[in-house]
Amino acid sequence: xxxxxxxxxKKQGNRTIGIKVSLKDRSLDVVxxxxxxxxxxxxxxxxxxxKSAVALEFAPKNSAAAKxxxxxxxxxxxxEQKRAAIFDSNRDLRxxxxxxxxxxxxxxxxxxxxxxxxxxxxERELDALIAQVESEIKKESSGNKVKxxxxxxxxxxxxxxxxxGHKKK
Numbered sequence: 001x002x003x004x005x006x007x008x009x010k011k012q013g014n015r016t017i018g019i020k021v022s023l024k025d026r027s028l029d030v031v032x033x034x035x036x037x038x039x040x041x042x043x044x045x046x047x048x049x050x051k052s053a054v055a056l057e058f059a060p061k062n063s064a065a066a067k068x069x070x071x072x073x074x075x076x077x078x079x080e081q082k083r084a085a086i087f088d089s090n091r092d093l094r095x096x097x098x099x100x101x102x103x104x105x106x107x108x109x110x111x112x113x114x115x116x117x118x119x120x121x122x123e124r125e126l127d128a129l130i131a132q133v134e135s136e137i138k139k140e141s142s143g144n145k146v147k148x149x150x151x152x153x154x155x156x157x158x159x160x161x162x163x164x165g166h167k168k169k
Contacts, residue, residue, distance in 0.1 A: 017058040030084050034076040041065035
C-alpha cells in the first residue's frame with residue numbers, strides 16, 4: 001500500500017493540512033468518500049496533483065479537530081477502500097436480487113403447483129368447513145328476514161332516499 005504524504009501548508013494566516021493521495025491503489029470515489037467522512041471536523045478541498053494523484057487540503061473548523069485529522073483521514077481512507085472492495089465483490093448478488101424483485105410473477109410457472117403446506121386430509125377438512133359456512137350464509141340470506149323495528153339494518157338510500165342531484169331552495 002502506498003504511503004500518504006502529509007504536509008502542513010500556510011494559507012492566508014489559517015492553518016491548513018495538506019495530504020497527497022496516489023490514485024494508483026485507490027479510486028477517486030474512495031478518496032472523496034473518505035474526505036466526506038471527516039468533513040464534520042474540517043473543510044475539505046480536493047485538487048488534482050498530477051496524472052495519478054490528488055491533493056487534499058483540510059481547513060480545520062477548530063484547533064482540537066486539527067490534531068487527529070490526518071490520522072482520522074487515513075483510517076477513513078482504509079475503511080472506505082474495504083467498503084469499496086466489498087461493494088464490488090457483491091455486485092452480482094445485488095443485481096440478481098434487484099432483477100428478481102422487478103421480475104416478480106404472481107402466477108406460478110406452468111407445471112408447478114402451489115403448495116399450501118396442508119396435508120390432503122387437512123385440505124378436505126378445510127373444503128368441508130368452507131362449504132358449511134357457505135350453506136349457512138345462503139340460509140341466513142334467503143327467506144327468513146329478521147324483524148328490525150329500529151331500522152338499524154336499513155341502508156342510507158332506504159332511509160333517506162336516493163340522491164337526486166337537485167339542490168333544495
